[in-house]
Amino acid sequence: MSESYLDDQMLISRAQAGDKSSFNALIRKHETRAYQYAFRLTRNPEEAADIVADGFVRVFNALHNFKGQSAFTTWLYRILTNCYLDVRKKEKNRVTTSLEAVLQTPDGEVERQIEDPSASPYEDVEKAARETSIEGAVALLPEYQRAMIVMYHSESMTYEEIAAALDLPVGTVKSRLNRARISLRELLVRDEELFRI
Amino acid sequence: MNQDKAREFFSAYHEDSLEPGLKQALEQRLRSDATLQADYAAFVETISQLESLKHEEIEIPSYLSDRIATRLEQVQSKPKFGLPVWAAWFRNAAFAGLAIAALTFALPMFHTDKSTSQSSIAGGSSSVDQLVFKADGSNIILNYQSSGTKTVVVSSPLSGKEIQRFNLDGQTLRSPIENQQDNAALFKVEVLGDKIASLIAVPGTATLKAKSGDGTIQDLSLALAGHYHVPVVIEAADVTHHVSWNFASPDAVSAATQALANDGFSVDQRSGGLIKILDR
Numbered sequence: 001m002s003e004s005y006l007d008d009q010m011l012i013s014r015a016q017a018g019d020k021s022s023f024n025a026l027i028r029k030h031e032t033r034a035y036q037y038a039f040r041l042t043r044n045p046e047e048a049a050d051i052v053a054d055g056f057v058r059v060f061n062a063l064h065n066f067k068g069q070s071a072f073t074t075w076l077y078r079i080l081t082n083c084y085l086d087v088r089k090k091e092k093n094r095v096t097t098s099l100e101a102v103l104q105t106p107d108g109e110v111e112r113q114i115e116d117p118s119a120s121p122y123e124d125v126e127k128a129a130r131e132t133s134i135e136g137a138v139a140l141l142p143e144y145q146r147a148m149i150v151m152y153h154s155e156s157m158t159y160e161e162i163a164a165a166l167d168l169p170v171g172t173v174k175s176r177l178n179r180a181r182i183s184l185r186e187l188l189v190r191d192e193e194l195f196r197i
Numbered sequence: 198m199n200q201d202k203a204r205e206f207f208s209a210y211h212e213d214s215l216e217p218g219l220k221q222a223l224e225q226r227l228r229s230d231a232t233l234q235a236d237y238a239a240f241v242e243t244i245s246q247l248e249s250l251k252h253e254e255i256e257i258p259s260y261l262s263d264r265i266a267t268r269l270e271q272v273q274s275k276p277k278f279g280l281p282v283w284a285a286w287f288r289n290a291a292f293a294g295l296a297i298a299a300l301t302f303a304l305p306m307f308h309t310d311k312s313t314s315q316s317s318i319a320g321g322s323s324s325v326d327q328l329v330f331k332a333d334g335s336n337i338i339l340n341y342q343s344s345g346t347k348t349v350v351v352s353s354p355l356s357g358k359e360i361q362r363f364n365l366d367g368q369t370l371r372s373p374i375e376n377q378q379d380n381a382a383l384f385k386v387e388v389l390g391d392k393i394a395s396l397i398a399v400p401g402t403a404t405l406k407a408k409s410g411d412g413t414i415q416d417l418s419l420a421l422a423g424h425y426h427v428p429v430v431i432e433a434a435d436v437t438h439h440v441s442w443n444f445a446s447p448d449a450v451s452a453a454t455q456a457l458a459n460d461g462f463s464v465d466q467r468s469g470g471l472i473k474i475l476d477r
Binding site: 021040178 | 207247262412415
């Protein structure tokens with residue numbers, strides 16, 4: 001045992017061989033960073049903790065397949081991003097009732113009134129304006145753009161690392177990040193307009 | 198170059214990674230288009246605001262480790278994974294931080310008189326530059342007599358976090374290690390520069406009821422410490438070696454010997470009931 005005990009690759013090799021304390025050490029080493037990333041994506045402590053927990057379950061289940069071709073952190077970011085996207089997808093799928101649906105009542109058929117529980121785009125923008133923060137504006141970006149912005153600007157990942165984490169060509173990452181920044185600029189301009197009203 | 202095309206190059210231009218031809222064309226367009234110029238200025242302002250994201254302080258919830266452990270336990274309970282009984286594995290990890298945080302290290306007592314401290318070292322050993330452990334009830338006393346400049350480090354093998362560091366210069370270190378948490382806790386003690394470190398399992402305040410299990414040598418030592426309430430020291434090269442145990446014996450040394458009978462390790466009991474697991 002030596003200082004290299006903390007090396008990711010060594011911990012992973014030991015965990016792959018069945019050493020549970022090494023897997024625990026891997027969790028301990030990365031849980032804070034994982035949570036910070038998840039929180040920056042969700043802005044919700046409960047949701048972020050769930051994403052991190054699910055992420056480590058996926059790490060555990062797939063650890064035997066990890067060949068070390070990328071850094072463990074890159075792999076972890078990919079898993080966490082997928083967990084986050086899955087959560088969002090599930091949320092979107094939850095309200096799937098057709099707007100044309102009719103409801104059978106004792107008084108006959110009535111048209112179903114659909115109430116959208118989520119905030120309207122206007123409310124979202126207003127909320128961001130209230131927060132008067134760049135974080136609020138980032139939260140309004142589409143999920144994929146948000147992940148890229150957080151990876152680059154909060155987590156200080158390089159274009160190459162983001163490309164590896166999202167399994168995209170570097171050029172695509174660069175162009176999508178540029179679009180994300182422009183979208184953000186537009187959101188912030190709208191913020192400023194709100195304050196002027 | 199139209200406005201939309203020009204906007205596509207904002208990031209690359211800002212990072213100064215745009216190829217010379219495109220850079221020239223964009224600059225020309227910026228000079229002649231006030232709207233685009235304003236757009237670019239707003240873009241640069243946005244990038245500058247994004248810099249603040251790095252400094253956002255995010256509080257880590259106290260329940261995070263427990264949630265991870267719980268979720269992993271749920272996965273463990275599903276038969277499709279067919280792994281050994283590691284249910285307590287993750288749970289222990291969740292509380293490892295607490296256990297370590299609550300550890301009390303008495304202030305180290307440095308015997309500056311090099312000639313007088315030997316008799317107080319465990320078992321009357323006259324070992325110099327060797328870590329010596331002595332049981333004190335369910336706690337452990339760490340002793341180390343340095344021949345010169347040495348650094349003894351106590352850390353958590355789970356998190357790798359350093360708990361305490363002792364810088365010695367020919368002095369003798371004597372420090373108790375106590376665990377005030379419920380569960381037994383594992384610590385690594387090493388002299389910087391030495392190849393082999395010692396792992397010590399210190400019993401907690403509660404008694405582990407489970408008599409059987411499987412896992413690594415480290416897990417066995419935690420189980421022994423938890424069940425029999427004795428400190429266990431491991432001085433073996435391969436602490437990840439997998440073993441099974443069933444504590445049918447009334448005493449810890451017999452139970453450990455039985456568990457390691459065919460695995461290339463020897464077990465002995467030192468004064469005060471301390472159990473030592475060594476390479477054979």
